[in-house]
Amino acid sequence: xxxxxxxxxxxxxxxxxxxxxxxxxxxxxxxxxxxxxxxxxxxxxxxxxxxxxxxxxxxxxxxxxxxxxxxxxxxxxxxxxxxxxxxxxxxxxxxxxxxxxxxxxxxxxxxxxxxxxxxxxxxxxxxxxxxxxxxxxxxxxxxxxxxxxxxxxxxxxxxxxxxxxxxxxxxxxxxx
Numbered sequence: 001x002x003x004x005x006x007x008x009x010x011x012x013x014x015x016x017x018x019x020x021x022x023x024x025x026x027x028x029x030x031x032x033x034x035x036x037x038x039x040x041x042x043x044x045x046x047x048x049x050x051x052x053x054x055x056x057x058x059x060x061x062x063x064x065x066x067x068x069x070x071x072x073x074x075x076x077x078x079x080x081x082x083x084x085x086x087x088x089x090x091x092x093x094x095x096x097x098x099x100x101x102x103x104x105x106x107x108x109x110x111x112x113x114x115x116x117x118x119x120x121x122x123x124x125x126x127x128x129x130x131x132x133x134x135x136x137x138x139x140x141x142x143x144x145x146x147x148x149x150x151x152x153x154x155x156x157x158x159x160x161x162x163x164x165x166x167x168x169x170x171x172x173x174x175x176x
Contacts, residue, residue: 052149055129062123084127085120091131094118095150098128102153103137109162112154116166125167125174151176 030036062082070078084091094115101111119125132150136143145156154160160176167174 055126085124091127095132102157107157107159112159112162113166116163117169120170122174
């Protein structure tokens, strides 16, 4: 092999390595500014959707339980246990209040606690999670992480303790 051929192979190898490394850097840059979805965000988005679907399924089962006979409960107890405390529009208002508490620099724990203190039973919490759905938070107009459901935002905004304190007010046996 001549020196010219060796130099050509060396240049080709360096060029291939540079292309490979620059591709990785470009992808990571696009992911960091939010123009490309990361693998973690794809997995998280799937989990968020699954959680909302599971909550919706549990609410449907609670609605179905209203029509079934329960051997240990009276009709009034069944209605009390499986009927939401508030209307769907009120749960949506509460979800909007929580979203506003999360959607700024820092989280307003007082709003989280007071909203959760309005929940009187597990079904109320499930209806709130369903009403919240999946939302994207922003800081200074830029996306703040991946879109998430209520549980994800409580965890990412470090507001789990405030939520659990609010639920203890009415002894709701649901913890985040």
